[in-house]
Amino acid sequence: MLLELKDVWIHYHKVAAVKGISIAVEEGGIVTLIGANGAGKSTTLRTISGLKRASAGEIEFAGERIDRVAPEKVTKMGIAHVPEGRRVFPYMSVVENLEMGAYLRTDKRAIEKGYEEVFEHFPRLRERRKQQAGTLSGGEQQMLAIGRALMTDPKLILMDEPSLGLSPIMCREIAKIIRDLHQAGRTIVLVEQNARLALALAQKGYVLETGRIALEGDAKDLRENEQVKRTYLGM
Amino acid sequence: MDSATLIQTLLNSVVTSSVYALVAVGLAMAFGVMKMANFAHGEFFMVGAYTVYVLYQLGGFNFWVAVALAIPIVALLGVATERIIFRQTGANILAGFMATVALGFVLQVAVGRIWGVGLMKRIDTPYMGAADIGDAHVGWQRLLVIPCAIAMLIALRYFLYNAKLGKALRACAQDPEAAALQGINIRNMTMLAMALAGASAGLAGALMAPIAAITPYMGHGVILIAFIVVVVGGMASIGGAVIAAIILGFIHTFVATLTDSLIATMVGVGFMALTLVVRPQGLLGREKS
Ligand SMILES: Nc1ncnc2c1ncn2[C@@H]1O[C@H](COP(=O)(O)OP(=O)(O)OP(=O)(O)O)[C@@H](O)[C@H]1O
Ligand SMILES: [Mg+2]
Numbered sequence: 312m313l314l315e316l317k318d319v320w321i322h323y324h325k326v327a328a329v330k331g332i333s334i335a336v337e338e339g340g341i342v343t344l345i346g347a348n349g350a351g352k353s354t355t356l357r358t359i360s361g362l363k364r365a366s367a368g369e370i371e372f373a374g375e376r377i378d379r380v381a382p383e384k385v386t387k388m389g390i391a392h393v394p395e396g397r398r399v400f401p402y403m404s405v406v407e408n409l410e411m412g413a414y415l416r417t418d419k420r421a422i423e424k425g426y427e428e429v430f431e432h433f434p435r436l437r438e439r440r441k442q443q444a445g446t447l448s449g450g451e452q453q454m455l456a457i458g459r460a461l462m463t464d465p466k467l468i469l470m471d472e473p474s475l476g477l478s479p480i481m482c483r484e485i486a487k488i489i490r491d492l493h494q495a496g497r498t499i500v501l502v503e504q505n506a507r508l509a510l511a512l513a514q515k516g517y518v519l520e521t522g523r524i525a526l527e528g529d530a531k532d533l534r535e536n537e538q539v540k541r542t543y544l545g546m
Numbered sequence: 547m548d549s550a551t552l553i554q555t556l557l558n559s560v561v562t563s564s565v566y567a568l569v570a571v572g573l574a575m576a577f578g579v580m581k582m583a584n585f586a587h588g589e590f591f592m593v594g595a596y597t598v599y600v601l602y603q604l605g606g607f608n609f610w611v612a613v614a615l616a617i618p619i620v621a622l623l624g625v626a627t628e629r630i631i632f633r634q635t636g637a638n639i640l641a642g643f644m645a646t647v648a649l650g651f652v653l654q655v656a657v658g659r660i661w662g663v664g665l666m667k668r669i670d671t672p673y674m675g676a677a678d679i680g681d682a683h684v685g686w687q688r689l690l691v692i693p694c695a696i697a698m699l700i701a702l703r704y705f706l707y708n709a710k711l712g713k714a715l716r717a718c719a720q721d722p723e724a725a726a727l728q729g730i731n732i733r734n735m736t737m738l739a740m741a742l743a744g745a746s747a748g749l750a751g752a753l754m755a756p757i758a759a760i761t762p763y764m765g766h767g768v769i770l771i772a773f774i775v776v777v778v779g780g781m782a783s784i785g786g787a788v789i790a791a792i793i794l795g796f797i798h799t800f801v802a803t804l805t806d807s808l809i810a811t812m813v814g815v816g817f818m819a820l821t822l823v824v825r826p827q828g829l830l831g832r833e834k835s
Contacts, residue, residue: 383731394723400720400725411725
């Protein structure tokens, strides 16, 4: 397992947002967490990347405990986080944003290749490389946030609702990129409200309900599950 | 106002603006990263001036050596402030306020104990004489402040926009969490911001040492003005602080020349109030997105 959460609890003050979840992510796969608003999806991702502390349980990445590790060290270990709401640096240019993604890397040639890879995935970013990130469209900002994550050269990418607020065309574009990244061998944990999209992309899924895992299994089984159909696919 | 007075006042305005800019830029930069103000920033200026007093006047060092040493000394004071105060207070604004106000008092008392609180210190002017421009005379010692301040501001700007560390500092100011996710250590960046804040305030104090009244309390007036400048400029905006420093430097010098400095300060505060009415986010302030 590349990433493993074992009975993880996460609290905000005294209130439990995540109540003992266990998740396993295999190398090279796409795993999705779906669930309603406030189910604890973002909280889970933020805890994996070290922005928030788990109050109990263990998180292991590539065989090492990371549940007490600071976010900048988690990044160094190979986990990139595309946060909810994109969170690009609004007053920096596209290139500067990507440069920040490469902050920990020193190999100039590898960094150059990183830029090329990002610009291949997102030709639009190449055209707009000098533009201030805050003036990009929502979809372009999402591309930049993903590109910035790629620049860290991650083994695992956490994506928090990349399709949020995007047009159907843009959603499809993001979906294609996620597929491309998967094909290129990256491991992805995808959090989505858009369960249809998420279950189409992932091999494995977890359904989160108010901080607990209500269902888990192969994505194609979840797609057929009556409860999932009713609650998350609107059928 | 005759032409000699006009030229003299214009030049004095530029000197004043330079000092305001040096002091305010550091305050704005530290605020940008921490979202907290350092109320001991005026005392950083004071320590810079005392460094020159002690090294140059008492220690017999070359003036420029004393000025150059004031920069790292006060930068270290900035780093210490981060480690001892801001690292403990975290995001608690009230605690940060009280602790840095207290630090200001501690520095005043310490300096007063060691070098005395009585009469203000006199420093032999390293560069005597004045430049004659038209009928105006402006002391060399004053004029020297301008190129030094400009050099420091250009260096800071170059660092922030071209060096990787400088860019990381800007990233932290724009979104600390997102910066941490790129592998940037926020604490180190906060320390760096406080070091730069100390360096520029220290340089300002050092340059002003031969032309200002050196007392343990000389930071009071400075921090008041620095806050006005930073608020007018747009809190975390460094460019805004420089522009506001220029505007307020001119306003203050002209009003002070025509009337007196108390009225000049009041006009400055009035200008700040007016700015906030017209543009609540300050001249170059960024609205919360
Ligand atoms: N900073 C916070 N302080 C207190 N409670 C919080 C905080 N952040 C999240 N919560 C609470 O934790 C629970 C889980 O929130 P979380 O953001 O993880 O949900 P989510 O599944 O990502 O929802 P959404 O789909 O709306 O993004 C919610 O009840 C939320 O109110
Ligand atoms: Mg969320």
